[in-house]
Each structure stands twice: as C-alpha cells, then as structure tokens.
Amino acid sequence: EVQLVESGGGLVQPGGSLRLSCAASGFTFSSYEMNWVRQAPGKGLEWVSYISSSGSTIYYADSVKGRFTISRDNAKNSLYLQMNSLRAEDTAVYYCARDIRKVRGVIIGSSFDYWGQGTLVTVSS
Amino acid sequence: DIQMTQSPSSLSASVGDRVTITCRASQSISSYLNWYQQKPGKAPKLLIYAASSLQSGVPSRFSGSGSGTDFTLTISSLQPEDFATYYCQQSYSPVVTFGGGTKVEIK
Numbered sequence: 001e002v003q004l005v006e007s008g009g010g011l012v013q014p015g016g017s018l019r020l021s022c023a024a025s026g027f028t029f030s031s032y033e034m035n036w037v038r039q040a041p042g043k044g045l046e047w048v049s050y051i052s053s054s055g056s057t058i059y060y061a062d063s064v065k066g067r068f069t070i071s072r073d074n075a076k077n078s079l080y081l082q083m084n085s086l087r088a089e090d091t092a093v094y095y096c097a098r099d100i101r102k103v104r105g106v107i108i109g110s111s112f113d114y115w116g117q118g119t120l121v122t123v124s125s
Numbered sequence: 126d127i128q129m130t131q132s133p134s135s136l137s138a139s140v141g142d143r144v145t146i147t148c149r150a151s152q153s154i155s156s157y158l159n160w161y162q163q164k165p166g167k168a169p170k171l172l173i174y175a176a177s178s179l180q181s182g183v184p185s186r187f188s189g190s191g192s193g194t195d196f197t198l199t200i201s202s203l204q205p206e207d208f209a210t211y212y213c214q215q216s217y218s219p220v221v222t223f224g225g226g227t228k229v230e231i232k
Contacts (some may be wrong), residue, residue: 035221037169045161045169045212047221059219062126095168101216108175109157109216115168 002026002114004096009119016086016123022079022096022116030054030074033099035112036081038092038121046092049081050099050110064090086123093118127151127215131224137232144200146227148213153193157217160189160198163226164209172211173198203229 008020022034036048049070050059058070069082079096097112128151138144148158156176161169171180173189176196186201200207208231213224 044226045163045214045223047214047223050219050221061220100174103174103178106175108159108178110219110221111159111171111174111214111216112161112169113171113180115170118168 002098004098004114004116006094006096006116006119009094009121011122011124012086013125014087014123017082017084018086018121020081020083020094020096020119020121022081024077024079024096024098027098029072029077033101033110034072034079035097035099035110036070036079036094037097037112037115038090038094039118040089040092043092048094051079083121086121088123091121091123093120126220127154127218127222129213129215129222129224131211131213131227133227134225135228135230137230138203139232140203140205142203142232144203144207144229146198146211146213146229148191148196148198148224150194150196150215150217154215154217156192157215158189158191158196159214159216160187161212161214162207162209163212169212174216200229 003025005023051070067085071080095118096116098114130149158176160173163169177189210228
C-alpha cells in the first residue's frame, strides 16, 4: 500500500525556518517525481515545488522561490522541504504528493495520484 | 504562469442530479488537465487525468471532457458521497496551477 507521511510542521515566528519531511513507503520511491502542495486555511490548493526522481530537476512556485528548498534522499525514501524566511502567508497545510507524469507510456504531465495526510505550518508571532 | 478559472465557485444540487463544473485555462493546454475531489480535512483525490481518463477506482459517474482552453467535469448522478470541493489542475507547464475550486453542496 502506498503511504506518504508528512512531519515537521508546527508554529514558527515570522522570519523563522522549518524543515518538513515526507516518508514514503509501498512503492519504489526512487522511480517517482515528487511535489509539495499547500492549502491555506479555508483556501484552495497551491502547488509549491517539484523534484525529479533523481533530484536533478527542481521547480518552485514564484511565491516561495529563493526561500524554500526541496530535496530528497532516495536511500531513505524521504522527501524534504526546507522553508526559510517564513511569512504569515506561508501558513497552510503542506502535502507531499506523488507525481505520475506518464501513464502506459503516454506523457500526461504532473498529476498527483497519492497524497499524504498533510502537516500544518503556522507562521505567527 | 497559466491561470485556471473554475465556475461556478459553488453550487447546490440534490442526490441524483447531473452536475457540470467548468474549468478554463488562460492559454491552450492541450489535454493536460486533471480533476481532484477534496472532502473537508482530507487530502485531495485524483479523479480524472489527461482531461478525460478516469483514475483507477473512481466511479464511472465521473467523466471529463475538453481540450485546448475549455474543460468540464460531469457527475452524471450525484451521490451523497460526492458532496465535496472539486479542483482542476493544469499539467501542461512545469509550474503547476490549480483552479480556485468548486464546492458542491446539498440542496
């Protein structure tokens, strides 16, 4: 069974840092691209970042570029999000999501077939 | 970035109703369009990928159509478990964007 379990969320002051982790199991983690997606309280979904299966290709949303860093450790089946210079507007539930960019050999682009349960990050003084 | 606009933002419907949700992209995205369902306090669930392909395990009352800039998600006969918020998402660009969501409520 595919499982994604996020951790590391919590309360942090503006300007502070936090590192989120996502532990993957039930599939060959090193074969899949991964993403972080967030959802502010009562709001819609916002994609945050993407990392390729090897870690060689990375993309960020403009809203987090220069402040957040995505990384992965395929030996540990883990995905990370280092968040620095946090702002109130970063307050959200953060989800890790598995990316299926190809189905039966057909490229479909970033599509998220499994999600974790989410971890809440609150930025407040 | 590609902007995704969903309409309506909310709707009220009864069990058994046919429901249609629309998603429009700010530029052509071919068929690189996905639909998700999200229930309160839960992670989103992939329903439809590549505009019209049903994700494994999703009931056949859900269907998707469209290409280019205009897309629709249709629920042929609304069931009690379908009351949720639905999001479209473009997968054309490496910078992924979601629509604002459509909340389907009980009439």
